[in-house]
Amino acid sequence: MTGVGFIGGGIIFQEEDRVVDRTTASAVWVTTALRMSIGAGLFDLTTVSFLLLAFSLVAMVPVERFINLRKQRRSYRIMSLYQQKTLKRYDELFRQYGMSVKKGKQSRTGEVISGNLGIAGIRKTTQKAN
Numbered sequence: 001m002t003g004v005g006f007i008g009g010g011i012i013f014q015e016e017d018r019v020v021d022r023t024t025a026s027a028v029w030v031t032t033a034l035r036m037s038i039g040a041g042l043f044d045l046t047t048v049s050f051l052l053l054a055f056s057l058v059a060m061v062p063v064e065r066f067i068n069l070r071k072q073r074r075s076y077r078i079m080s081l082y083q084q085k086t087l088k089r090y091d092e093l094f095r096q097y098g099m100s101v102k103k104g105k106q107s108r109t110g111e112v113i114s115g116n117l118g119i120a121g122i123r124k125t126t127q128k129a130n
Helices: 001-012 020-039 041-068 086-096 123-129
Strands: 014-015 019-020 071-081 100-109 112-122
Touching: 014 071, 020 041, 020 086, 041 071, 086 100
Parallel strands: none
Antiparallel strands: 014 019, 071 112, 100 112
16 A cells, blocks of 8 residues: 555646646545455445545536636736836735735846736636736
8 A cells, every 4th residue: 555655646746836636646546445445355345435436536527627717827927117116016916806926037127127926816806907
């Protein structure tokens, strides 16, 4: 079982500020447990467990879609004439709309300041920000 946990852990990845492929890693672990229960001759338990697993994997797809539609992530590259705390004002503006902000690379060339901001929030508020 330790090796299976290691393989499952290797399947889990981090993209930006979220974790992905947890379901796949869990399915690998549960499949191994089901195979062990078959080997132990626990066919009734295996059948019930498999049905619960299949139901939960199918039933969670609409829930996952709902969550993904509700929460959106967008990236902005902001360029403007340099003024004191220019990019901080944009940061504060996004936060007023209830969005989380992740600051990226910022640079200043002469009188122009530019910066990357990644925002995440409810779909309606990210559309208002545009």
